[in-house]
Amino acid sequence: MPDMGTSADGSEVRAKSKTLPERLLAFDFGTKRIGVAGGLALTGTGSPQEPISARDGIPDWAVIDALISDWRPVALLVGNPLNMDGTASEIGHRALKFARRLAARYPALPVYRQDERLTTRAARETLSDVHERRGGRLPSLDSTAACLIVASWFESPNWLRV
Template sequence: MTGALQRVLGFDYGTRQIGVAVGQTLTASASPLRELRARDGIPDWEEIAALLREWRPDALVVGLPLNMDGTPSDMSARAEKFARRLQGRFGLPVHCIDERLSTFEAKQTLRDSGRRQHGSYRDNPVDSLAAVLLLETWLGGQTKET
């Protein structure tokens, strides 16, 4: 990436929900956008297209769920396929990043902030916050490279 301000969308891929965040390279910060519903890992591609039209990102980042030892998990192949489909459908650069513990960290962040409401995970999804964490990790790596 060049030193110019660039907007990036990050995706925390899941089979039922996909968290989305937006970030930019100038500050290496990100903000949660929303959770997209998915059916067996397949999103509503028009919803993604609408987000891309609205935010006009220069690149996309997809979290790659690896096992703790760094080996691919059962979900890794599905996340990589999602990343390839994003690139194929929208023609933007897509980067995958190790997302180990991002959902765990997102849940902990909500608990620590007191924002976590009572109820189930389904009632209080953390996927967009997990997308923020993985996107900020990726953005932080970009600022070190420039």
């Protein structure tokens, strides 16, 4: 809910808030695999996509091109892997480089970053629970983590663009 403020005449007014992008693609960066989730503002959740193979953090850009063509996102989101104390992690520098490459390659799409601390652990627990209940084929750990990044961004978006 937008913050309430007070106008010059003393009446309450709602502060304007940004509108969440209708669709976005989120990435959980890794040097061997990059998790991917499509996110919808309507549900505030992500749906796992096939992870993208990477060579030393460099993705198959043709796969990302195809995802963007299929999903037609309004924004892109990259997980920001911080240390538990909030400082930048080693992999975080590489994730930022990936986010900057996305921004340069797709200049019409804003690219945001979202704190992703503990998403891999939470994704592992989620997949374990789902496996116990349903069994069968599960989505990738990396793309499940990307789903959690989507959900946390829709809940508390970081509007700072890359």
